[in-house]
Amino acid sequence: MSEVLAASGAAATDVSVPAAPGARPFWRRLRAQRAALVAAAVVALLVLVALAAPLLTALEGQDPTSYHPDLIDSARGGVPVGAFGGAGADHWLGVEPQTGRDLFARLVYGARVSLGVALAATVVQIAIGVAVGVGAALGNRWIDQLLSRITDIIVALPLMIMSLALLAIVPQSFPRPVLVALVIGLIAWGNTAKIVRAQTLTLKGLDYVAAARLSGWGAWRITRRELLPGLAAPVITYAALLVPINISTEAALSFLGVGVKPPTPSWGQMLTAADVWYQAAPQYLMLPAGALFVTVVALTVLGDGVRTALDPRAASRLRVGTGRKREAGADKEDTA
Amino acid sequence: MSAFSGLTGFVLRRAVGALATLLALSVIVYVVFYAAPGDVAQITCGPRCSPEQVHQVAQQLRLDDPLHVRYWHFLQGIVAGHDYSTGTSVEHCPAPCLGVSYQSGRQVMDIITAKLPVSLSLVSGAMVLWLVLGVGTGVLSAWRRGRISERVLTAVTLAGTATPVFVIGLVLMIVVCGEFQWLPFPQYVSLTDDPEQWAWNLLLPWLSLALIEAATFARLTRAAMLETLAEDHIRTFRAYGVGERSVVGRHALRGALAPVIALNANNLGSAVGGAVLTETLFGLPGIGQELVHAVDVVDLPVVVGMVLIVGFFVVVANTVADVLFAVADRRVVLA
Amino acid sequence: MSAIDSAGDARTDLVEVTDLSVEFGPVRAVDGLSFRLGRGAALALVGESGSGKSTVAAALLGLHHGTGARVRGSVTVAGTDVQRASGEELRRLRGARAAMVFQDPLSSLDPYYAVGDQIAEVYRVHTRASRRAARARAVQVLERVGIPDAARRSRSRPHEFSGGMRQRALIAMALACEPDLLIADEPTTALDVTVQAQILDLLHTLREESGMGLLLVTHDVGVAAESVDEVLVMRDGRAVEHGPVAAVLRAPSAAYTRELLGAVPRVDAPRAVTGKAAEKAPGTGEVVMAGEVVLEATGLRREFGRGGRALTAVDDVSLTLHRGETVGVVGESGSGKTTLGRMLVGLLQPTAGEVRFEGRARHGTHPAVQMVFQDPVSSLNPRRGVGESIADPLRARGERDEGRIRRRVIELLERVGLEGAHYDRYPHEFSGGQRQRVGIARALAADPRVIVCDEPVSALDVTTQAQVVALLGELQRELGIALVFVAHDLAVVRQVSDRVAVMHRGRIVEEGPAEEVYGAPRDAYTRQLLAAVPALDPEVAARRRAARREPATA
16 A cells, blocks of 8 residues: 555655755745745734733633623523623623633633644654654665554554544543644654655665765764755645644544543534534634634645745746746756 | 556455554554553443443453453454353354444444444545545646636635534534525435435535545645646647647546545545544434444443444555556556 | 648748747747748757757747747748647647657656557547547557557557657657658657667658658757758757758857867767876787776676566676776666666675675775766755765764865865865755766765766766766876776767776676777677767768668668
8 A cells, every 4th residue: 555655645745855955945935925924924823822822811801711600691591691792891702602601711722722732743743753754764674564564554543533432541630632632643643654754765765875875974874964854844844734634633523522621622622512502602603613714724824835835846836837947947057 | 468467466465465454453453442551341341330240341351361362352253253141141243243332232243334324325425526526626726727716716625625524514504404494404314215315414414524525635636637737748748739628638637546546545534534523513323423422431342343444444445546546557566 | 631731832941930039937048049941851959958949849839838938939830820820720730730759758658548549649639530540540650660560569558668669659649640840859868879779760761751841859969960951059049050960060160069069979989088007008909907906896796676576687797997997887778787886886785796895895885986976966965065065075084173174175176177165055056067076076085996987977968078077087097096987878988988898688798998899899789889879970870871771671
C-alpha cells in the first residue's frame, strides 16, 4: 500500500526539493498572497484571544463556569431572559440556555482548548512522524521494512473510532485536554511518517549528500547538516495543514461527549448542547459553529499559503501560463 | 505474459500484506484494550456490573492465563468460533466470533450485523455523491483556472473542507427539516422495505457526509489535474489540434484519477469517523451510533469488535485500491 | 485532402515569419526574428539554452495563445496566419498541416493509452475517419517509420517501447495526416548517439519520400549538419547568422558562430594538449605511462535488486589509473558507466571485486578520491552558501581556524575562475557552468589524488562545456591529479583523455590509448558508436549516411 499512498502523499503535498535558501524568499512569497496574509492576521488574533482569555473575561467581569439561574426563564423552558440571548453590557454575547453561564467567557476559553489541543496533537504527530520517517529512510532494509509496516498499520487505524474507544477506557482522573491531544497525536502520525520517509529518500539520493560523504563527514553530521534542513519545508507545510484537521477532530470528539469534558468549555461540546436550542436561542449554536468555521478556514488558508511560499513549484503554478514562463525564467538565469 | 504474472504476483503480495496488517492490527487493539492497567474484568464488564458478574467475566477472559494465551484464544474465536458459558447454559459463538457483550448478553458479531446495513447504506450512498461532486468540481476548477468561476469554486470548496461534518449536518437539518419543513426529520427505512423512502430519508445524511469529503476530493483532484495538465503529453495533444474537451476529459483526467483512487481508500477511515457523527446527529441506528453508546456505557467487547471491523474495511479498501491502481497502471508493478 | 490546398498556395512560402517577438513578462525570449522556409525545404534553428529557439517553434503553431505570453509580428504557416487565426483555424493547422515532434519521447505520449490509439485519435480529429480506418492508418504510419510488427506493437503503451521506438512513434503521429511541415524540437537530445543516428536517417528518408518541409530546433550543430539545407544561428532571441548549412559551418561570418563552432568538440580531431603523465614515444604511437598506479579496480561487479529481478549493472570490470593521467570511460545510457564511477569513489559498494587506492584495498569513501557530479542543480545544497559547501572537506579534516578556512576557500574559488566574493552566495544565484566550477572547487578542497568526473559537462551549453573541460585539463596539469572522465559524448572524451575505455552492457569492450581507440577501433561496437557521431561537414554526413544505409539494405 505504501507506493500508492506515497503517490497520493506526493500529489497532496509535493515531495520536492524546494530551492529556497534562507528564510527571506519564504516571507516574500508569503507576503505576496493576500488571502494568506488575512488568514495569518486572523490566526494571530485567535492566538492572542486564547492567550489573553483570563484577561478578557476579567475585563467583561465574568468567568466561564459560574451559573446564573437568575438570567434563565424557566417558564419558557430555560431560554435566557431578554433579547439576543441575554446579550448586554454584563454578558457581551449573552448566556447559555438552561445554565446561564457566560457565552463570551466560554467561547474565549474554548479557543484555548481548541488551539492548545490541536497544536499539542500536531507536535506529537510531527515528532513521531519525523522520527519514524527518517528512521525508516536512513535505517537498513530491515528497519525500513519494520517501520514502514508499522506505519501502514497506523494509517489503517480509523482515527475517530479508535480515539472514541481509547478515550472511553482511560480513567476520568486523567487531565482531559492533555489526553485528547495525546490520543490524536499517537494515532494520526502515519501520513506524516510516509511523507517524511519519501522526502528523506529523495534527499538521500541527491548528489550534494554524496558530496558530503566524500568530504569525509560522518553519518550523523550529514543527517543534521544536509538532510534535516531539507525536511523542514515539507514538515512545516504538512504541520500547517494538520492543525485545522486536529481542531475539527477535537471538536468532533467533544461533540460526541468523549473529548474535553464539562466544566472545561470547548466549542464541540457547546454545539452538542446547542443542538436542541437552535430555535429558541440561535446564537448559542451560531457562536461556536462560527468560531470553529473561521478558525479552520483561516488555518487552512494559512497552511496553503505556507505551502505555496515554501514550494516554488506550487508557487509558479499559481501564475498564468506556467510552463513557458518557468522555462524562460530558467533560461535567463542560466545566461546571466 | 510476463506482465500478467507480475500482476498476479503483485496481487498475492498485497493480499498477504493486508492479512499481516490485519493480524498486527488485532494484536495492537487487543493489547491496548485488554492489557490496560487496572482491573481488566471490571473495565471489560463495565461500571454497572455486579461483583458476581465481574467474577464471571474474569473467568471467561481467562485472566489467570498470560496475555498471549488470551490473545490466541481471541484469535481462535475469530477463525473458528468458540463456546462460552452464560452462567446458566453454554452458548456457541460461531466464527467470526468477536466476543460477547457482558451488558446485553448479545454476541458482538450479531450486534454489528444488525447495524451494518444502515452504516453501509449511509457510507456507500455518500461515497457516490462525494466522488461525483468532488471530482467534478476539481476538474472544473482546474480547467477554469484563473477565471472567476474557479475562484468561486475554490472558495466553496475551502468552506466545505473547513466546516465540521456535524455543523453541516446540523445546519442542513435545521434549515431543511426545521425552518422550511421540506423533508421530515430522517428516520431510517430499510432498503428492502421501501427503496424510495430509504433514499429520501438518507438524503440529508448523505449530503452532510458527502459535502465535506467532496471538498477534500475537489482539492486533490484540482491539484492532480493541474499537475497532469502541465505534463508534456498534454502539450503534445494540444499541438496536434485535439480539442480541449478531449485533452482535459480524456487525457488529463485519466492521469489524475490514480491519486484520487488512492485517496478514496486512504480517506475511508476518516469517512467512517464522519459517518459516526452523521449517525449520531440524525439518529440513524448504525454502527456509529452503537459505538457511541458502547463507549458511553464502556461495553468493551463491543468497542473492540467495532474497531476491528472498521479496521478490516479500511485495510480491504486500501488493498483493493492498490490492485485497481496496478491494473490501471502496470508500471507500478514493475517499480 | 491537402493536395488541393497546397496546390492553391504553392506560390507562397511554407513558413513566413516576420519581425517576431515573444515576451514572457519582463523576459524577451524572441526579439524581432524573421525567416522564410520554402516548400519541402529544411531549416535548423541552432542556439544554446536561452536563445529562444524553442519559443519560435511553439509560436509557429500558436502554442503561446492563452499562456500569458505577448507575441508580436506575423507568423504564416502553410497559408494560415497564426497570429490572427481563430481557435478552430489553429486546431485545423496543428497536426494536420504542421506537426511537431518533441524532445522527450517518453513524456510526450500519454502513458495510459496504447500508442496506436493515440495516433488514431489525432487522425480522427482532422479527418472524421471511422474508428477502424483511423486504427488502420495508425498501423500504416507506424510501419512507415520502421516499427516492426506494427499491428501488434500499436496496441502497446509507451513505456513498453524503447526510447528510439517511442521517438519513431511520435514521428508516426506527426505523419498521420501527411503534414506539409514537420517541426522537430530537439528530437534526438534525449537519445543515445546510435539511436540518434537512426532517427536522423529516418527523418531524411521521410523528407525524400514525402517532400515535406522540416524545421529542426537543436543545440547540436552536428545534428543540424546531418539534417538540413539551411541554418539560422540564434542568440538571445535574435538571428546571428543565416545561410546554407555548408557555408555557415565552413566559413562562419559572425563572431558568435565562430565561437560556437570552435567550442564544439570534434570526434575526429586528436587531443590538443596531452596530460603530463602520458608522453608519446616518437614513431611508435605507443603511450608510455610515467606515473605510479594510484587507483586500481579489479573484477568489479555490481548488481541491483535481488532474486529474479536482479540486474547486473557492472560486470567484471578492471581499470588502472596512473598518477596524473586521464582515463575516459565512454558508453551509452545503461552501459554501467555511472555505477562504475560511483564504485571507484566508494559511494557504492561493489558486489564483487575490489578497489585499491595507492596499493591498499579500500571500503567506503576516502577524501583523496573525489567526484564531480553531472547535475549542477542537485550537487550543491540549496540551503547552504557555496563557500560553506567548499569548506566541508577542510572542516571534516579537522581544520578549526575560520580565517584559514575562508582564505583557502577564496583561493579555490579564484582558482576555478570565480570570485572570492562569491563565498556567501547561494547556489541558485549561479549559472549551470558556475555551479559546476563550485563543484570542482569543493572536490579540490580535499587535496585529492583522484577525481572521478561523472558526465561533468553534459548538462552544460557547448561554450560553457569547453570552458569547464579546459579548466579540468589545466588543474590536472598543475596539480598532477589523476582523472576518470565518465561521459556519453565521444568527442568530449577524446578531447580530454589519455586512455579510453568503452563500456557496453556493463563490460569494458575496448580499452587503450585514445588515439588507437578512436583512430583504429578494434571492437565492432566501438566502430558502430563512432560511425553514429554526427559529422560537422554536410558532405561527410551524407557519405556516412549512405554507409549506414548499406548494411541495412544488404
